[in-house]
Amino acid sequence: MPEKQYGPVTVAVDGEGFLTDFSQWTREVAAAVAKEEGIAELTPTHWKVIEFMQKEFKENGQVPSIRKLNKSGVISTKELYDLFPGGPAKKAAKIAGMKKPEGCV
Amino acid sequence: MKRLIILGAGTGGTIMANLLRRRLSRADWAITVVDRDNEHYYQPGFLFIPFGFYAKKDIVKPRSKFLPRGVEFIVAEVDRINPAANEVVFQDGSALAYDYLIVATGAEIEPSETPGMLDGWRDTIFDFYTPDGASALAAKLKAFPGGRLVIHVNETPIKCPVAPLEFAFFCDWCLRRHHRRENIDLIYVTPLDGAFTKPVASKALGALLDEKRVQMVTDFNAERIDASARKIIGYDGREVPYDLLVTVPTNMGSEMIERSGMGDEFRFLPTDPNTLRSKKYENVFAIGDATDVPTSKAGSVAHFQAEILAENVVRAIEGRPLEPAFDGHSNCFVESGRGRAILIDFNYDVEPLPGRFPFPVVGPMSLLKPSRINHWGKLAFRWIYWHILLPGRPIPFVPARMKMAGKKRPAGAGAMPGSTK
Numbered sequence: 043m044p045e046k047q048y049g050p051v052t053v054a055v056d057g058e059g060f061l062t063d064f065s066q067w068t069r070e071v072a073a074a075v076a077k078e079e080g081i082a083e084l085t086p087t088h089w090k091v092i093e094f095m096q097k098e099f100k101e102n103g104q105v106p107s108i109r110k111l112n113k114s115g116v117i118s119t120k121e122l123y124d125l126f127p128g129g130p131a132k133k134a135a136k137i138a139g140m141k142k143p144e145g146c147v
Numbered sequence: 148m149k150r151l152i153i154l155g156a157g158t159g160g161t162i163m164a165n166l167l168r169r170r171l172s173r174a175d176w177a178i179t180v181v182d183r184d185n186e187h188y189y190q191p192g193f194l195f196i197p198f199g200f201y202a203k204k205d206i207v208k209p210r211s212k213f214l215p216r217g218v219e220f221i222v223a224e225v226d227r228i229n230p231a232a233n234e235v236v237f238q239d240g241s242a243l244a245y246d247y248l249i250v251a252t253g254a255e256i257e258p259s260e261t262p263g264m265l266d267g268w269r270d271t272i273f274d275f276y277t278p279d280g281a282s283a284l285a286a287k288l289k290a291f292p293g294g295r296l297v298i299h300v301n302e303t304p305i306k307c308p309v310a311p312l313e314f315a316f317f318c319d320w321c322l323r324r325h326h327r328r329e330n331i332d333l334i335y336v337t338p339l340d341g342a343f344t345k346p347v348a349s350k351a352l353g354a355l356l357d358e359k360r361v362q363m364v365t366d367f368n369a370e371r372i373d374a375s376a377r378k379i380i381g382y383d384g385r386e387v388p389y390d391l392l393v394t395v396p397t398n399m400g401s402e403m404i405e406r407s408g409m410g411d412e413f414r415f416l417p418t419d420p421n422t423l424r425s426k427k428y429e430n431v432f433a434i435g436d437a438t439d440v441p442t443s444k445a446g447s448v449a450h451f452q453a454e455i456l457a458e459n460v461v462r463a464i465e466g467r468p469l470e471p472a473f474d475g476h477s478n479c480f481v482e483s484g485r486g487r488a489i490l491i492d493f494n495y496d497v498e499p500l501p502g503r504f505p506f507p508v509v510g511p512m513s514l515l516k517p518s519r520i521n522h523w524g525k526l527a528f529r530w531i532y533w534h535i536l537l538p539g540r541p542i543p544f545v546p547a548r549m550k551m552a553g554k555k556r557p558a559g560a561g562a563m564p565g566s567t568k
Binding site (some may be wrong): 091096104107108109110113114119123124127129132135 | 302340346356366368370382409412413441
């Protein structure tokens with residue numbers, strides 16, 4: 043299992059850099075992963091999304107869909123793309139310390 | 148007399164009616180099956196219609212024909228389930244009480260979820276997930292002079308996630324045979340980061356797209372469609388122009404689930420992934436596409452779930468603990484064109500891997516590799532569907548739970564079951 047060093051913290055990651063153990067996640071890790079993903083600073087709106095996703099993940103064991111974020115009134119899909127340019131579901135999940143979203147199988 | 152109601156007489160509902168009629172005593176249990184019509188479509192056949200291999204009439208039979216004796220079949224539109232009162236309410240206002248309920252209402256396409264999609268509907272934008280859509284597309288493809296043919300997956304999850312890939316492979320094959328391929332560009336647009344969700348299969352299927360000169364546009368999430376300018380516009384600002392758009396619109400559960408207040412954001416019923424019982428109601432179970440369990444939405448899944456669900460319904464009735472036996476097993480033939488098909492076999496923890504199926508070494512089928520015998524398997528499956536699958540008979544050598552025997556994990560792919568999730 044590959045590992046990655048973020049400042050003083052070492053975390054286990056999968057081949058694409060997603061944390062494999064959610065308990066190793068810290069806010070500092072989040073900030074460092076965000077930088078790697080091209081997000082210089084995590085704003086309060088970023089945190090609102092991250093915290094909602096983590097709450098859902100703890101409750102259901104699944105990364106919530108973009109549709110769920112939109113529908114639960116956390117953030118509109120358009121804003122989500124502005125916050126996490128490229129692939130918001132994947133990027134936000136990575137920063138939030140969760141596994142890669144399953145999408146469908 | 149107690150009553151079990153099954154909502155939906157598609158693949159899952161029909162198998163459950165057959166399995167449970169055998170297991171529940173007729174003296175004690177009435178079984179009522181409800182559907183909105185009496186037309187059972189063999190859904191894997193939709194893919195073949197746009198290319199003229201099948202017509203609508205080749206893949207439809209009456210639902211009632213596949214339900215066993217001793218089961219009441221009602222054709223009516225259900226307004227909602229009232230789980231607090233244990234009753235199903237019909238649109239005419241009448242209600243039917245149940246002791247146990249099985250939700251088998253499937254998934255359907257919702258083009259209205261994407262702004263602009265309906266503007267070009269069946270003019271330059273087509274689906275092949277409905278019998279009418281597939282038939283309309285057959286006429287359109289025949290007359291299509293050339294240009295950009297874009298195959299588009301709007302949002303996951305979708306029914307039969309390999310179907311749009313098969314559509315691309317078929318397009319390439321049929322256009323070549325008719326010497327029209329040079330005039331038509333094929334473009335595959337997906338919200339995923341590759342051809343499939345799981346790495347080993349994604350690589351194999353992606354290579355096949357490449358080989359067939361199908362251009363891929365990945366990580367693309369459509370914000371809207373401008374039908375008059377004929378382009379899909381992504382949330383990230385990217386635009387994909389098309390001359391003919393073959394789309395798989397957002398798939399959602401039945402609107403009835405939403406009216407009942409029982410669905411998630413996709414109108415799927417939150418369901419325990421291993422026991423198939425509703426997460427909220429002890430006497431409600433679900434099967435097939437209607438559930439939110441994280442495996443493929445496919446007939447094979449409903450078939451594998453059925454045996455386990457029948458056991459669990461009986462256990463619940465008898466007050467025994469449920470068996471958490473469903474492993475997410477899915478098995479699909481993927482038509483790759485030129486009279487060949489790929490077979491994939493996987494579950495919640497093990498991604499599709501190369502190998503032989505159902506027996507190691509001798510096969511006779513190959514996993515994750517195009518072969519003629521897989522294609523014949525797919526064609527034979529229409530007969531198996533009506534005569535073995537729907538009556539709830541076991542398919543020889545293919546048990547409900549996935550087997551690792553015969554599968555080979557390529558070097559470099561995650562070695563532990565579960566690490567591929």
